[in-house]
Amino acid sequence: xxxxxxxxxxxxxxxxxxxxxxxxxxxxxxxxxxxxxxxxxxxxxxxxxxxxxxxxxxxxxxxxxxxxxxxxxxxxxxxxxxxxxxxxxxxxxxxxxxxxxxxxxxxxxxxxxxxxxxxxxxxxxxxxxxxxxxxxxxxxxxxxxxxxxxxxxxxxxxxxxxxxxxxxxxxxxxxxxxxxxxxxxxxxxxxxxxxxxxxxxxxxxxxxxxxxxxxxxxxxxxxxxxxxxxxxxxxxxxxxxxxxxxxxxxxxxxxxxxxxxxxxxxxxxxxxxxxxxxxxxxxxxxxxxxxxxxxxxxxxxxxxxxxxxxxxxxxxxxxxxxxxxxxxxxxxxxxxxxxxxxxxxxxxxxxxxxxxxxxxxxxxxxxxxxxxxxxxxxxxxxxxxxxxxx
Amino acid sequence: xxxxxxxxxxxxxxxxxxxxxxxxxxxxxxxxxxxxxxxxxxxxxxxxxxxxxxxxxxxxxxxxxxxxxxxxxxxxxxxxxxxxxxxxxxxxxxxxxxxxxxxxxxxxxxxxxxxxxxxxxxxxxxxxxxxxxxxxxxxxxxxxxxxxxxxxxxxxxxxxxxxxxxxxxxxxxxxxxxxxxxxxxxxxxxxxxxxxxxxxxxxxxxxxxxxxxxxxxxxxxxxxxxxxxxxxxxxxxxxxxxxxxxxxxxxxxxxxxxxxxxxxxxxxxxxxxxxxxxxxxxxxxxxxxxxxxxxxxxxxxxxxxxxxxxxxxxxxxxxxxxxxxxxxxxxxxxxxxxxxxxxxxxxxxxxxxxxxxxxxxxxxxxxxxxxxxxxxxxxxxxxxxxxxxx
Numbered sequence: 058x059x060x061x062x063x064x065x066x067x068x069x070x071x072x073x074x075x076x077x078x079x080x081x082x083x084x085x086x087x088x089x090x091x092x093x094x095x096x097x098x099x100x101x102x103x104x105x106x107x108x109x110x111x112x113x114x115x116x117x118x119x120x121x122x123x124x125x126x127x128x129x130x131x132x133x134x135x136x137x138x139x140x141x142x143x144x145x146x147x148x149x150x151x152x153x154x155x156x157x158x159x160x161x162x163x164x165x166x167x168x169x170x171x172x173x174x175x176x177x178x179x180x181x182x183x184x185x186x187x188x189x190x191x192x193x194x195x196x197x198x199x200x201x202x203x204x205x206x207x208x209x210x211x212x213x214x215x216x217x218x219x220x221x222x223x224x225x226x227x228x229x230x231x232x233x234x235x236x237x238x239x240x241x242x243x244x245x246x247x248x249x250x251x252x253x254x255x256x257x258x259x260x261x262x263x264x265x266x267x268x269x270x271x272x273x274x275x276x277x278x279x280x281x282x283x284x285x286x287x288x289x290x291x292x293x294x295x296x297x298x299x300x301x302x303x304x305x306x307x308x309x310x311x312x313x314x315x316x317x318x319x320x321x322x323x324x325x326x327x328x329x330x331x332x333x334x335x336x337x338x339x340x341x342x343x344x345x346x347x348x349x350x351x352x353x354x355x356x357x358x359x360x361x362x363x364x365x366x367x368x369x370x371x372x373x374x375x376x377x378x379x380x381x382x383x384x385x386x387x388x389x390x391x392x393x394x395x396x397x398x399x400x401x402x403x404x405x406x407x408x409x410x411x412x413x414x415x416x417x418x419x420x421x422x423x424x425x426x427x428x429x430x431x432x433x434x435x436x437x438x439x440x441x442x443x444x445x446x447x
Numbered sequence: 448x449x450x451x452x453x454x455x456x457x458x459x460x461x462x463x464x465x466x467x468x469x470x471x472x473x474x475x476x477x478x479x480x481x482x483x484x485x486x487x488x489x490x491x492x493x494x495x496x497x498x499x500x501x502x503x504x505x506x507x508x509x510x511x512x513x514x515x516x517x518x519x520x521x522x523x524x525x526x527x528x529x530x531x532x533x534x535x536x537x538x539x540x541x542x543x544x545x546x547x548x549x550x551x552x553x554x555x556x557x558x559x560x561x562x563x564x565x566x567x568x569x570x571x572x573x574x575x576x577x578x579x580x581x582x583x584x585x586x587x588x589x590x591x592x593x594x595x596x597x598x599x600x601x602x603x604x605x606x607x608x609x610x611x612x613x614x615x616x617x618x619x620x621x622x623x624x625x626x627x628x629x630x631x632x633x634x635x636x637x638x639x640x641x642x643x644x645x646x647x648x649x650x651x652x653x654x655x656x657x658x659x660x661x662x663x664x665x666x667x668x669x670x671x672x673x674x675x676x677x678x679x680x681x682x683x684x685x686x687x688x689x690x691x692x693x694x695x696x697x698x699x700x701x702x703x704x705x706x707x708x709x710x711x712x713x714x715x716x717x718x719x720x721x722x723x724x725x726x727x728x729x730x731x732x733x734x735x736x737x738x739x740x741x742x743x744x745x746x747x748x749x750x751x752x753x754x755x756x757x758x759x760x761x762x763x764x765x766x767x768x769x770x771x772x773x774x775x776x777x778x779x780x781x782x783x784x785x786x787x788x789x790x791x792x793x794x795x796x797x798x799x800x801x802x803x804x805x806x807x808x809x810x811x812x813x814x815x816x817x818x819x820x821x822x823x824x825x826x827x828x829x830x831x832x833x834x835x836x837x
Contacts, residue, residue: 185705249675
């Protein structure tokens with residue numbers, strides 16, 4: 058046991074797995090990856106019918122480590138509050154699969170991987186990606202795990218986009234899609250924030266046209282700035298007000314004072330930016346923000362979301378948060394309206410929260426009940442309970 | 448006449464004036480400027496009673512050129528739609544004064560001026576400023592122009608902060624304060640955006656710790672980024688949607704396409720950032736965003752805005768715009784509530800607009816009528832009409 062042993066309802070110590078998918082993957086841009094690596098974790102046990110698989114789809118900066126603890130690390134995965142025994146995504150009932158997607162930077166094939174053609178890291182030459190490429194790669198992992206159909210595909214933000222894309226591309230391969238704090242496409246304002254983040258990275262002289270790994274450097278300042286921009290937009294004005302107000306970290310605003318003055322919120326943001334730039338890859342950030350910008354659910358359906366969702370067969374749960382201004386409730390209502398108009402089964406819940414876009418990761422009783430209640434019903438419809446069920 | 452002669456109700460060709468204020472100016476931080484230069488413009492004529500003076504207070508990136516045209520330049524001043532003969536700020540009735548404030552970079556003393564102690568540009572050594580320092584400097588200009596009392600002090604955003612500060616510091620020196628799209632203090636979110644902008648500038652290696660003029664360079668990329676961040680927050684989500692939607696500038700989002708794809712909004716923002724960085728000074732941007740962050744109307748009144756406004760004697764017009772999320776209507780309602788509780792005369796108008804914070808600069812019939820109507824009443828209370836009145 059660790060000195061900080063996980064609480065009873067958390068997944069215990071685990072380690073990530075890795076698989077080399079040897080089937081060629083043709084990306085939406087036309088480039089073919091002859092093979093690719095995927096790092097993933099699983100929680101819970103697959104039942105004999107192989108019917109209780111649940112796929113978690115991560116967002117921009119996410120990874121495969123959604124729940125539980127690593128040996129010697131006392132901070133759990135990014136969705137630990139929601140994934141575990143007896144939790145809303147109940148690992149007593151479901152076999153939960155969480156992967157790091159291609160293009161990201163936590164072990165799956167991406168810009169930091171070696172390009173077999175050049176023998177050097179891909180860097181900014183890594184091919185342009187779409188959300189559907191992540192779905193295709195997830196489909197190959199699904200085959201590797203020999204799961205015929207997901208009980209549910211679940212994701213927040215960009216993760217919700219993948220869940221929607223699954224419902225259109227492989228309508229027979231999932232029974233439920235849970236789309237949280239997401240959108241059928243980004244607004245111009247969203248694209249603008251992403252573009253500023255990308256420009257911050259590219260303006261850093263250490264970016265070296267994306268070849269910073271070869272140059273033995275990294276655009277840490279640019280990436281920190283990019284993260285700071287994102288971070289502010291993921292929080293609500295109210296939450297920042299409650300959390301920091303106008304508290305000062307150093308100095309005083311009295312007159313006759315030439316000493317530096319710094320607000321708590323400045324120090325917090327700078328810290329968040331610096332912390333992130335030490336763990337994430339700048340080319341991945343550029344690649345995945347572009348993927349977000351490009352996502353447009355109904356583009357190839359004549360811009361008609363009802364026509365698009367006409368191809369779906371699964372049931373949907375759509376969730377939004379009142380103070381999320383990056384992916385506002387209005388965007389979720391558009392998804393729900395299109396699903397209803399397409400004759401699909403959809404539950405929609407708009408959660409009161411002051412936590413902005415980040416709310417989808419954070420504790421919230423009504424959200425827990427909605428997600429947990431929906432998935433409990435999903436579990437009850439699976440043919441036979443898994444042996445791990447208590 | 449210019450080939451593009453100004454419309455009939457615009458001020459004609461003009462040129463800026465400059466004055467060296469020789470009185471020492473003690474700044475809030477305690478530093479004394481023994482003398483300082485102010486560049487300004489005036490529109491209309493001062494009446495014999497010297498009672499029709501109106502002071503315009505510019506915002507973060509503004510300057511003295513509020514209205515009219517310069518010789519050979521076919522783009523007018525920043526508030527030309529609102530300042531001119533027969534316009535809401537009617538130069539047939541008022542003698543309008545618009546200055547570039549200290550710390551800015553359009554000719555008045557600021558970071559690009561020579562520090563007499565060192566013989567070099569001030570750069571980042573320019574002393575920290577507060578909105579009250581601008582008021583003190585404006586008061587010296589008022590004395591230079593021999594205006595005993597302003598008929599009105601008018602400003603949007605940071606300009607509104609100066610108008611409020613005037614009402615507290617010199618209650619007998621103005622009859623009206625017009626406070627547009629402003630706030631009694633910035634929120635943590637506002638400070639956060641300003642801090643990211645400052646960090647973008649300081650992260651640019653050409654910033655050289657603020658000594659870029661001495662080094663013969665300039666942090667253009669950092670300043671462009673800072674402006675892009677500001678620009679997105681000054682526009683509303685709706686407006687950006689209408690203006691750009693998801694229109695592409697180059698490329699196509701079809702499958703099997705490895706060519707670059709760029710949205711119109713990206714190109715627009717990059718253009719705005721680059722344009723701005725060619726005309727503004729980075730140290731001024733840092734200095735004035737800090738001034739915005741520091742502004743806190745009631746800090747020295749025990750954080751009680753009612754007690755603060757108790758010192759005011761003038762009448763107030765407060766204006767906000769429905770889609771302004773950087774200085775939201777709620778902030779203007781707080782100003783209005785405090786003024787009412789302090790027993791002051793205040794008119795408040797909340798204008799429906801999809802143009803975000805920038806709305807205060809843009810045409811809008813209801814806003815024009817409200818501002819024009821209020822100021823018409825102000826003009827009617829002045830003892831004698833000016834000779835320029837038509």
